Amino acid sequence: MNSALLTNIARFILLLLAQVLIFNRIDLFGFINPFPYILFIILYPVNGNKTGLLVASFFLGLIMDMFWNYGGVHAASCLVLAYFRPSIFKFSFGLSYEYQTVKLNDVLTPERFSFILIAVVIHHFTLFVLEVFKISFLWDIFLRTLLSTLFTIITCIIIIYIIKPNKR
Amino acid sequence: MQQIFSFLIKNSYRLLFLLLLVLSLSLTIQSHSYHKSKVISSANFLTGGVYQKINNVNEYFNLKSQNDELANENARLKALLFNKKDTTKLPELDSIKGVKKNDVIISKVIHNSYSVLENYLTINTGSKAGLKQDMGVINSAGIIGIIDNTSPNYSTVISILNVQSKINAKIKKSNHFGSLIWNGKSTGFVQLIDVPRLAGVRKGDTIVTGGQSHIFPENIGIGTIDKVYIDDETNYYTLDIKLFNDMTNLGYVYIIKNKDREEIIQLEDKTKKNE
Numbered sequence: 001m002n003s004a005l006l007t008n009i010a011r012f013i014l015l016l017l018a019q020v021l022i023f024n025r026i027d028l029f030g031f032i033n034p035f036p037y038i039l040f041i042i043l044y045p046v047n048g049n050k051t052g053l054l055v056a057s058f059f060l061g062l063i064m065d066m067f068w069n070y071g072g073v074h075a076a077s078c079l080v081l082a083y084f085r086p087s088i089f090k091f092s093f094g095l096s097y098e099y100q101t102v103k104l105n106d107v108l109t110p111e112r113f114s115f116i117l118i119a120v121v122i123h124h125f126t127l128f129v130l131e132v133f134k135i136s137f138l139w140d141i142f143l144r145t146l147l148s149t150l151f152t153i154i155t156c157i158i159i160i161y162i163i164k165p166n167k168r
Numbered sequence: 169m170q171q172i173f174s175f176l177i178k179n180s181y182r183l184l185f186l187l188l189l190v191l192s193l194s195l196t197i198q199s200h201s202y203h204k205s206k207v208i209s210s211a212n213f214l215t216g217g218v219y220q221k222i223n224n225v226n227e228y229f230n231l232k233s234q235n236d237e238l239a240n241e242n243a244r245l246k247a248l249l250f251n252k253k254d255t256t257k258l259p260e261l262d263s264i265k266g267v268k269k270n271d272v273i274i275s276k277v278i279h280n281s282y283s284v285l286e287n288y289l290t291i292n293t294g295s296k297a298g299l300k301q302d303m304g305v306i307n308s309a310g311i312i313g314i315i316d317n318t319s320p321n322y323s324t325v326i327s328i329l330n331v332q333s334k335i336n337a338k339i340k341k342s343n344h345f346g347s348l349i350w351n352g353k354s355t356g357f358v359q360l361i362d363v364p365r366l367a368g369v370r371k372g373d374t375i376v377t378g379g380q381s382h383i384f385p386e387n388i389g390i391g392t393i394d395k396v397y398i399d400d401e402t403n404y405y406t407l408d409i410k411l412f413n414d415m416t417n418l419g420y421v422y423i424i425k426n427k428d429r430e431e432i433i434q435l436e437d438k439t440k441k442n443e
Contacts, residue, residue: 068281071199083185
């Protein structure tokens with residue numbers, strides 16, 4: 001067993017637990033919930049097994065759906081995020097990202113921030129579009145995406161810094 | 169043949185993505201259609217168990233409000249009992265048949281959601297206690313929802329704060345019927361639509377469940393009228409209703425089991441077939 005796999009399994013379980021036990025109950029202003037569980041997909045090793053990520057994010061989303069009675073909304077949006085992750089890397093870090101050692105849990109540079117931002121926006125937009133599924137709630141979707149994105153990013157960055165403090 | 173295989177192998181990542189996406193989308197679409205037995209619901213061993221554990225801790229925080237509510241209800245029931253003409257003459261119970269039309273099963277909400285457009289509750293009794301789909305769920309203040317899925321020990325409830333729920337309701341004073349829906353905006357208010365213009369509605373009137381459904385018994389409280397609109401398209405009244413219940417703070421609930429329900433449904437099905 002290599003340590004990367006173990007870290008990922010631990011991350012999967014811990015983030016799900018934190019999401020269900022803490023973040024699902026925040027309900028700011030009645031409808032804003034941060035979803036920091038997608039940190040699992042964001043923090044997955046850059047050169048890790050792609051197929052593994054796809055399958056893992058599907059199950060991550062599916063378990064979330066079970067807790068929320070959503071059908072397959074979280075599963076679909078996690079999948080979309082996992083699938084487009086390489087493209088977002090390319091966009092944020094330049095073409096040769098695979099050869100550099102990209103480390104996300106480090107000092108917050110504009111590249112890292114843009115990566116997290118795009119990832120969270122893609123995930124949340126898919127999530128809320130699928131959740132509502134109706135054109136009549138379009139403004140509602142935008143508002144929810146915007147506000148939830150904001151809060152998810154804040155919690156994500158806080159979690160990254162709490163778990164991995166800067167080593168000097 | 170070889171080309172097909174090489175195509176499959178070359179695009180295996182993309183194909184896996186599409187396969188899983190189709191799977192999750194079909195689960196999503198299926199969950200959007202009202203009242204289909206869901207594959208993925210929180211009425212299962214894993215999520216039900218986790219929610220039960222969380223609730224075991226959480227219930228200490230609202231013991232006081234729960235106690236107050238139960239004491240109030242007891243007082244109300246005592247008042248009913250003392251005001252009966254003859255307190256010794258309770259309705260007779262035939263142990264074999266039973267004269268009561270409705271059975272009441274007690275249960276507890278272990279997970280409550282109210283922040284999204286399709287809200288579901290999870291309660292800690294299931295098919296072992298005789299719960300089935302389409303039973304009504306109420307508490308001492310008023311209605312809460314309808315049972316959706318059941319597992320042996322847990323059930324999910326479609327909350328009235330769900331844009332898909334539609335419940336028959338009426339104005340207590342005048343017996344005019346309408347459909348109770350939720351527009352997804354505020355957790356304290358639901359909407360009663362399709363109320364005929366003949367109905368004299370006024371702010372503050374009480375809305376109760378109607379007798380047309382076989383889910384809820386008649387005259388269970390829902391809320392009071394807060395605002396009256398006229399729908400431009402249908403020319404019917406749309407009423408904003410302030411709920412009696414605080415849907416964000418739910419504890420013990422009662423499930424109503426209508427014993428005649430199956431008979432009524434059978435009869436209706438038979439009638440439809442004959443047409």
